[in-house]
Each structure stands twice: as C-alpha cells, then as structure tokens.
Amino acid sequence: MSQPKFRHSLLALAVASVVSLPAYAQQQEQADENEATALERIEVTARRKTESLQDVPVAVSSFSASDLEEVGVEDITELQQRIPNATIQVSRGTNSTLTAYIRGVGQQDPLWGFEPGVGVYIDDVYIARPQGAVLEVFDLERIEVLRGPQGTLYGKNTIGGALKYVTKELTGYDELSVQGTVGSYNQRDLKISGQTALSDNFYVGAAVASLQRDGFGEYVNTGQENYNKDLLTYRVSARWLINRDMDLKFSYDKTEDESNSKGAHRLQTSLVTGQEPYEDVYDSNTAMPVDNLVETEGWSVVYNWDIDANWGFKSVTAGREGYTDTNIDFNATGEPIFMVPAIYEDEQFTQEFQVTYTNNSNFDFVGGLYYYDGEACGVFGTVLPMYLAAFGGVTVDNGGCVQTDSVAVYGQGSYQLNDDWSLTLGGRYTRDEKEANVFRFTYLGVHYINQAGLETPYDPDQVLNEFGQPFSVNSDFTSGGDWSRFSPHVALNYQANDDVMFYGSYSNGFKSGGVDMRGDKSLNPTIDEPYDPEIVDTFEFGMKSELLDGRMRLNSAIFYSDYQDMQVTVQRVVPAGISSQVLNAGESTVKGFEVETVFAATESLNFTAMLGYIDAEFDSVVYTEPATGETTDVTDAWSFQNTPELTYNIAFDKTFEFSNGQIVWSGNYAYRDDTQMFEAPSPLDQDAYGLVNTSVVWYSNGGQWSVGLHGKNLTDEEYRVGGYNFGPTFGDDAVVSYYGDPRTVSLSVGYKF
Template identity: 30%
Template sequence: MTSRNLLLASAAGLALFASPAFADTAADAATGVDTGADQVDADSPSRGDVIIVTARRRQETAQEVPLAISVIRGDSIEATGNFNVVKLQQLAPTLQVYTSNPRNTSVNIRGLGVPFGLTSDGFEQGVGIYVDDVYNSRVAAATFDFLDVDQVEVLRGPQGTLYGKNTTAGAINITTNQPTFDFEGRAELTAGNLNYKQGKAAISGPLSETVAARIAVATTSRRGVYYNTRTQRYINEQDNLGLRGQLLFKPSEDLSITLSGDYSQQDPEGVGTVFVRTGLTQRALNRQYDALVASINAANPGRNYAVPSRNPYDRLTDLDSNLNAGNKIGGASLKVKWDLGAGTLTSISAWRFWDWKPENDRDFTGLSIVAKSQNPSQQNQYSQEFRYNYTSDKVDFVVGLFGFKQRIDTQGTEQQGADASRWSLTGAQAADASILNGLTATNTQFLKSESVALYGQVSYKLTPELTIQPGVRVNYDKKEGFYQRVVTNGAGQVISCSPAPAAGTVLAAQCGVYQPQSTSPSVSDWNFSYDLNVNYKVAPDVLVYATYAKSFKTVGINQNGLPLTTANVPDLSASTVKPESVNHFEIGLKTQFWDRKATFNLSAFLTDIKDFQATVNGGQFGTVRGYLANAEKVRSQGIEADLKIRTSDRFTAYANAAYTDAKYKKFTNAPCPPELSGGTSQAAGATPDYSQPGVPGALSPRACDISGQGLPGVSKYAFSYGAEYNIPVNLLDKEGQIYLGVDGNYRSDWNSNASPSRYTKVEGYALTNFRAGFRGDGFDVFGWVRNAFDVNYLELLQVAPGNVGLIAGQPGDQRTWGGTLKFSF
C-alpha cells in the first residue's frame, strides 16, 4: 500500500469508527445550484433553506444580496462529480473554464476574465479565486481538487470594490468547513470505470475547551482517457492528492484565531492532444500539413508516418515528447476575528506557493519537430488584509486595507528535433536536418509584483425597503519583469541574430525559428474604481436592484518574449499593456413565491471594456508563443435566469439559463486566423485583403480587423438543470430514502481561437448525468453515470504553430460510471 493510501485509510478509519451516531443528510443537498431560498419556519423544511453567503464580506442570506450569485453546496459538488474549478462550469452556465493543462487554464464569467490562449504571468486574471478569504493570484494555482468544501459562491459581474483589481468579470469564493467544538467526521469512497478511485475523509473536534482542530485528506486517481500509441500508455490521467489542516483558538466568544495549512499535488502523465482536422492556410500547398508529412516520409523510406486516427473520438494519439503536468500547490494562513461590539475586525495573513513542472509536445504530432517544450515555474505570494465590518439597523459598512507581494521564476527550454528542418525550411535547407536539429532556446524569466489597496462599501437604508450601496477602491500596482532567451545550435554554440544575418544562410534559418531576446519591462499605476447599487424590496420576498460599476484590470507586461517587427527585431513597444477600463451596468430581480417553495432570480447586464487585454499569437514556432495586446473595445451583454423549486421533502429541482453576447466591438489590429495566415505578407500600408481565406499561396494580411466578431470561448446559450425525487423506505433494517437524481448542461457552439476561425469552431453539446441511491441517518450509498448518452464533444481546439493547417484538440470524457459510499457522524 502506498503512503498516500495509508494516509487516506487512517483518516477514513478514524472517521468511520470514532462514533456510531450519525448526523442527518439534507435531502436536497445533491440538486446542484442553490439560488438562496430564505427559510422562515425551521420546522417546515419544505419552505426552503437558509443559504448564508459572504459575497459582501459579511454573512447574510443569498436572497438579500443585490447581485447575481450562484451558490453551490459541498454536497452538491460531491453528488454531481464536479470536484474542481474546471468541472464547476457544468453547474453554473455563465462560468466558462477551458484548460490545455493546469498552467494554461482560462476561467471566465460572461465571456470575460482571462485572455483565451497560452497564459502569461504578466497580467491579472479577471475572475478572482478566493479560498477562505485568501486570494489565489494565478488560475493555475487554483486547479486543485475541492477538499472539504462547505460551499462555492460564483459572483457574476465586476467585484472590484470588495475583491480588487482582479475581478472585472466576477469572483469565485470558496469556503471550506471549519473546525468545530462538537466531534464530527465524514468519509467518502468512490470507484468507477477507467480505474477511477477517489477517497475523502475529514475529522473535526475539540482539543481543549478553547482549541479545536480539523484535518481533511482527499485522493483521486483515474486511468488516462487518450491512448498514446507511441509510448503504449494512456495519458491525461488523474493522480491527485490533497491535505488540509486547521487549528482554531477561541479564548472567548469575541475572539477567534484560525491557523490553516494546505497542500495539493497533481502528478499525471499529460497533458496531450489528439488529431482533430486540417484546414488550408495561405502557406504554399507543399508547405502544409499533409504535403509536409508526405515529404518527410519520402525522405525516410520505410517510415510511412501517419497519425493513428483522424477521428478524434477514437482518443488515439502518438505524441513523441515527454509529457508531464506536475503541479504542487499549498500555503498557510492566519485569520483573526475580533468582535469589538460595534463591529468586527478581521485580519487575514497568508502565504501561498505554486510549483509547476511541465513537459509538453508543442507540435501536436508524433514527428520530432519540437522535441522538447517545458517551462517550469515557481511562485511565492504573500498577502495581508485588514477588514472592519459594522452592522446596524440603518447602516452597514466595510472598510479594508489589502497588500500583496508576488514573485514568479520560470526556466524554459524549447528544442527543435530531427524533422524540424523539413517542416519549417524550404529548398536545399529543408533536406539538411542539422540546421534545426538540436536548436535550443533557453529562457530565464522572473516577475515581481506588488499591490496595495484601500477600499470601502456602505449600505444605507433610506427607508426599510430602499437601500443605496456605494463603494470605492484605490489601487497601486507595480510590476517588474525580466526575460532572457539564449539560443544555441545543435553543436551547443550560442548564436546571435544581430545584426540580421544574410537571407538564405543557415544562421538566418535558425534565427527565423528562435531569436535571442532580453527585456526588462517595468511599470506602475494608480487606479480608482467605484460602484453604486440601489435596491428596493417591493415585497417581503421580492427584491429589485440596479448596479453601475467602474472597474479596471491593472497594467500588464509581456513576460514570455516580444513579437518581432518587420525588421525581424523585438518590438519593444509591446513590452507593456494598457490597463483595462470597465463600465458595467446591471439590473436584477430576486424573488421567492409559492410559500417560499420556489425561488426565481433574473439579471440583465451590459459590460463595456476599453483596452481589453487579449492574448495573441503570431504563429511562429518559438520567436514568441503568445503575447498580450490591447483590443480597443469589447462588449458583453446578456440575460441570466435561475429557478429552484422544492415542492416537498420528496422533490427538488433547479434550472439555470444564460444568454451571453460577447464581442470585440473594435479590434482593428488583431492577429489573423489561420485561414488568413502563412503566406507572403501583403504590402506594408496596404488595405488588408481578406478575400482569399484558405487559398494556398495567397498574400496574407499583416493584421486583421475582427471588430464585431465573437470573443473566444463563449457560448451564446448555456443551460443547466437538475432534479431529485425520493421515497422513504426501510431497507436492510435501515430507515432512509431511495432517491433518483438527474442533472445536465448544454452549451451552444463557441470558437477556440483568439481571432475566430472556421477551423476552431467547437460545436455545441449537451451532457446528462444520472444517480440513484439509498441514504439515511449518516450514510449515503449511490451509483452514478456521467455523460450517460456517451456524447462526443470537444473541450478545446488548438492551432498548431507554423501555419501548417493542423488543428489538435481535447475530446471530453466519454461515458463514465461508478458508485459512492459516504458516512458521517
């Protein structure tokens, strides 16, 4: 038995056998997303639950909060199998999460947040992720499995006043279960097909009259979903371990001090892709994917390379580079809450680390083109927040001070392989493998980031029904970066590309693939943001609200290298990126009716962003994989509706729907999609000609105007639903309920390229999940099937570098099934 299994078995055994008494399991806990029904009569559970949230940095019921919010309970997460941020989008329609690996993960709300594509450390995310009030500065550092989670709040729309510059699109507020002075525990074991195994355990209780502790552990493993014919192994597996410990010191009713520590480790073989399709670019026909493969085969008699399948749903690949997605995340925090009578003072001190060790196959093929691609990173961040909350009959307010410091170090290596010359060069050079074979770019970079903010928000009741809520935040940010790329040839000799080498030489060919660079961008900025909310209680269970927010995302720096000018030198003007300026308008309705058995919430929004920070890619192999640029204006607008009903203790259902229209209102200097790339550039200053997309040999525009086109990664229509019905029974001398549950989600088509392409359109899909089981006092046993109808769908498409027309992707999971056993006391 491995040390991981021993640890889990010990915790699970303690949780199972420490006490024979079991606590109640809420009958509706597994029905997905709660909209915040407010309970009036505790003896009448059919009248709804009290959903307590901290969206406004204080505890209140969700229906009282005048903003669009989805509350997803821990039991709902477990029952529906959505055990991390990536999976969470199946329950919250306006949340989009796309990932090619933990490092390159985009989390967006209403189509806004993180620029879609390869991630850079030099900018802020637009969806803030908080765990127990601690900010996780990089999306990658929040891709851990949910561990002992109480609930997740998805706050939609800018949250800049209370949550900061990183929340122009919204925030994800994760709350874990806290230490208790009553002895309690829980354990959960799950097994399924694909050799899926998951175990969770938590135990909490007093160490003395003033000290309580809680410890939780979770482990997940699953066989990979793609089979690599080259290595004869499954890849994109799950191999996760998580630990969390908390110590609560409560010397009096007025003071509590909580020390928390957590550690998460992911060590899968992955992440890889499969062949999806090819699409013609404007590169010469003999320089596109199929012709290049034929040329390599002709030069290597007997090789006869071909992808193992052109059907992505065969889930076969033949990637030849090492694959790894080693991810270590953890940290510690100290939270002090002091009730001063007139208000509560809170201090949150935190340190977090993130250690990322990847290995990738960046040519997406079994050919040795990019033989090595890895950019390991190490992050340390420190944050301190002081917050004072005051509550009275007429006035509630919160004021706070937030400080943040971060450093990220990255050591990158990218190396060309034996097939690179024939793939990337022409003429006699294409036949000389030694020109590019072993050509290596070694990157060294670091980022230092500092931020400080002062904020406040007031809720003032003009009348018992009418409340105004203004808020302000002042931010100062400073960023310093360093990037250096050293290039060596196959003999290990350092090469220089300045002055520019003569055309047609070996050095010119090498500099066209990897070019040395050294930049040290630095930038600082002050910003003032504010918002105003007006809300009115039309009736005891009907709240209407209107919000205006002026928010921002701070300045960015290009941390992964710079694009080249027409003179083939780094474009220093692209070193920094302007801050985003956000204007947001929203109106909403929050209601309960049918004796509070039903909750219906509705919101409509319009968000305009000036100088939207977008990730773009020039298509080169290694000159720069991706960099930040500003789109002049982006708009996201839409309508969201959330409904939950609980007709009785026997039946609960929910449905959530979203319409999102997210577009580039103006982006006149965007990178061109693959069908308008790869050819000889059109004349400088000429009006771009878009009339020959996908025509080999046609002239390519130097840039494209994509104004009016949709933002990447955004489905216009999204829908999720769930229902559960139960019958009380006696089974095996146990009183309980037999229940049947269903949940599902639908997303319409969306585009997977920063500049929308006809080759990267991802078709819409609908997924359906079922579960059935028996639960009683302190136990729950159920079977489940996810993607029950075995729908074929794609989670992501990627354009291979070099403008060769290759499109790779990641199919979503096929049908999976299994069973879960849960105990609590």
C-alpha cells in the same frame, strides 16, 4: 441546416420549462396541497458579511457541500454546467490549470505573469495564478460564484467575477468521515476528513484526498496513459477561541498532481509522418517524456475580533507558492517536430486588514487595507529538431520573472433609506507596480531545459552558464510599469414586498497591465513596452424573489458592460519562430441576461433551472503585425472566445422514503451553444452540445451511511475544451485539441462517525 432549428427548439424548451414552473406549481398545490414545503434559506458572504442570498444585490450562485455531494461533483470545473454565462474548464494541455470566463471576461493564456479575469479565493485568500486552481471538492462548506465586476470588495482581476471556495468550519465537535469511490477507467478515490477539540477553546481538523484514475486514452507510440489522474491533496487547520470576542484560525493545504502530461488529438493528417487523426480523441503520440508535476501549497492565519456589538476587526495573513514542471508536444506525431518543455514557479504573500460596522437600524459598512507581494517565474524551451536540421535542430529558451506589488484601500456601506429603499456606495483605490525581466535565446542543437537541473532556470545568466553563448539573443530586457485605479460601485435596492426585491447597480473593475513574457525584440522592437490594464464598466438590473409561499426561488438579472482594452494574446508563426504579442484590443460591448430558479413542487420533488444569454462583440480592434508593421482592422473578423451565446441547465431531484433511510434520484441536462476557442475562427471551434447526468444516492436513517451511484455524460458526447492552432509549422501542422471527460460511472460509499 437542421442545427439552428434544433438549437432554437432547445432554447424554447428551456424557456418554457422556466416559465411553466409556476403553472405546474399551482397544479401540484391543488393535488398535493399539504406536501410542498418552503425552500431552505441560503446564506452567502458575497458582500464580506453573512446574509441571505435573496438580500444580496449581486448575481451570485451558491452550492453547498450537500448539493455537490448529491450530484457527485469532483472538482470546480463541473460547476460550469450550473452557472449561466460561465466557462470553467481545465486549461488546454494541462491537468490542474484553470481557464475561467464569466460574462465574456477571463484569461485563457496561463503563462506566468499574466493575470486572470476571474478571481479565485480559498477562505478569503486570493489565488493569483491559474496553475493548481482546479480545486477538488472535499472538506467543503460551500462554493459561491459572483458574476460581474467585483472590484470594490475583491479587488483587481475580478472584472469577470469571483469564485469563492469556503472550507468546512471548525466547530469543536468530534467528527470523522470517510468516503471511497470506484468507477470507470479504474477510478480509485479516497477522502478522509475529521475534527476534534483538544480543549474547551482549541479545535483541530484535517482532511486528505487521494484521487487516482487510469487514462481515458493512451500514447499509442509509447503505451503510456493519457488523460489519467494521480493526485494527492490535504489540509490541516486549527482554531483557538482566545476569549468570547476573539478567535484565531490557522490553515495549511498542499496538493501534488503527478498525472501524466496531456497529449492532444490531431485534427489533420500529418504532412511528415502521414499519421491520420486517431478515431479515439483521447489517443495521442508524443516524442517527449510524459512526466508532469504540479505542486501548490498555502497557509493562512485569520484573526477575528468582535470589538463590541457594532464593530468588528479581521486580519488575514497568507502565503502561497506553486511549482509546475510539464511537457507539451504540440505536433503529437511521435516525431520530434514541435516540443515545449516548461517550468513555472510562483509565490505570493498577502495581508488584509478589515473593519466592519453594523447598525441594526439602518447602516452597515465594511472597509479595509490590502497588500499583495508576488513573484511569478517561468521558462520554456521551444524544441525544433527538424528545423535547420543541418545544425542538429534548434532550441529557443524563453524565460524570466515578474515581480508584482499591489496596495489597495476599500470601503462599502449600505444605508436603509426607508422601509422599501436602500442605497449601497463603495469604492476601492488600487496601485499596482510590476517589474519583469525577459530573455529569449536561440541555440543550435537540442536540449531540454527542465532536465538541465538548473538551480534558477529563470535567470538568463544560469542559462548562459549551462548552455553557452546562444546563436542569437532575441530578447534580454527589463521592463515594467505601475497603474492605479479607483473602482466605484453603487447599487439601489427596492423591496417591493417581503418576497420580491429589485436592484440596479453600477460596478467598475480593472485587470492589471503587464509585460509579454514571450516577448521577442528581434521580431517586435517595441515588445518591451508594457500592455495596459483592462477596464470593465457594468450596469446591472436584477430581481430576487421567493414565490408560492416560499416554494419557488426566481432570481434574474440583465446586464450591459463596456469592456475596454481587452488583453488578447496573439501568437503567429513566422520564419524565425513564434511571434507573440499581447494586444489591448480596443473597445467591446457585452450584454445579456440570466435566470436562475428552484421550485419545490412537492415535499419530495424539486426542479432547478438556469438560463444564460450573452451578446458579446468587438466594437473596434486594429491589429498591427509585428513583423511587417502593417495595420489590419479585425473588428468584424474577431469574436469573443470561450463565450457561448446561450447556456442553460434543467435539473431535478426526487426523494423516496424507506424504512432504512431515503434515496435521492437527481439528473440534469446542461446545454452550451457554439463556442469559439480563440478570437479568430479556427478548426478548434466547438459546435453546440448538451450533457446528460444522473445520480442515485442512498442515505441511512441518521445520515451516517451514504451510497451514491453517479453517471456523467451518459450520451458519451465528444466536446473540445481547448487546443492549439498554429497551422503549417516547421514542416508540419500543429492543429490539435483537448476534450472534456467521456461517459463515466462511479460508485461512492461514505460513512460519518
């Protein structure tokens, strides 16, 4: 009964903190009138051009490399604490697959061929799949997170927003930086980056990071590490200044993650072994190998041409591919009851041509053509040795490939109506075409498809050649579809004065339709019919302001979204196996508000705060049970997943000057409300919690040396970030969960030559 009071008191504290900043500023202004300084200008490229954060009529958060270094951010999931109405986490039983939600829109299911709802970009290149999308922070210039549909400039699958990872630019100056980190659980990180000029007009750069850590727990029955980290990532780049108006940039990056597969924590006592949940949530058992491999790599060639003072042209040519070989033990008892070995593989090629026009007086425009060609393949085996034990177990092999071709044309222009008012109009037309082949074979006996050495395990003929004729063919079909959509955008800005701007906007976005790659026609005869795209229409009203002589930045937005045909993956246990279906879950409404503020109280003391509130609910959802055909209205029973009602963060940083340099002390408290993991309530749902972090960083005079001490989750909060809920399954339950990082402390030493 005390929790609501506690939660509301925290909300009151957060609101009071934000509201009281101006009053505190006035007190400090009287006490330290000559000490406070204006905030630095923040530049972003949210509208495909460089401009001030305060001039962009978009809800966007920006984090520079120095911001992230100061608080010891290691990968992009830590940004969740500092972005309102956002969920950015490692996906369930993985180490480097991303689950991202913004304003209630995202995609939890990382199955191949499914589309994310939040677009991830590395230097203007779209990353189509969530595998390997938990990007490490190194050799970075900044990260921008755009909230709300970005369909006009960024295309399909950005209906929740977009996350832009911008790498460090090559300048031609000689630079070399080295940073080593040691910390809790035997953390051992090394990051090296540098660049130089080979001639007056040709620059090269490279960066590498080796990230190692022992496990937070262990597989008790085998003694192997659980939640460990074993990752190597690197990037090389080159820039050629062809002449004063043209340049060409090449980039290549690769990441190899060999961390062990992640073992889950059982929430219930096993009916088979009697095993009770372990006291340490990072301990588990497994009946499978813990070998795990995720490889991703990509290249890009970017050509820029400043045609004249007004016109510009850009070409972005890029390719990426990824490979995942992993094992998930859903039962986590050490007995071979419910095991899933899996392989994912994908590749993509993209080409974008972009034209910009700038008239210094009152008009600018950006437009272009975009082409995407991608194939995503996968296969997994559901291994059930205790099911039909008289036959020596059962293995269900499920796999296939989906080919996607997408073409889009877009344009957006802004016109300055007068000194105070400006109008932005834009639109994007996209045509998507998909073709998928799906197979699902049931074999008597046990085999592991990721140990069979098949050259193309996604080809059903290869599986048949390796394992013979199956006991039953559940699925073997080809399906697909094509979808087209025009996504408009309109925004009206009012510059009330030099420091305050108001805007109102309407944006539309859509996430592509597709085919259920787990489809089982023996359980659902219509599963080969493709599901429809998601559509989001969002109305937003916001304010961008700088107050108190530039010492306070206060940005806010309220939004209302009409969310149509949300794609929801439903998996249920039936006597013949797991029944999967992707629903277009009717209509829903999402509304809320966001506040972000930074306040320079004095020259050496800053406060930062963010507050997000969201009210997301289904208006109409009717679910048809595939096995029986019965129709059920679940509108009142379902809620939005990964969408806490309230999020806030309160932070500070204080600088102390010394004769040999300066020390920056920072800290924050990040709060997340109750979170439902899936649409239907389950034991996995996470109660509200807060995380406390602090950092102390010393910078030498001149900035060559830095030493940082970072403490995260200081109260050692246990909080779930995902799990699986299959209930009583094949003789035992499969209700298991995965957790965020425990308390950690790390020490980093860096030197810049």
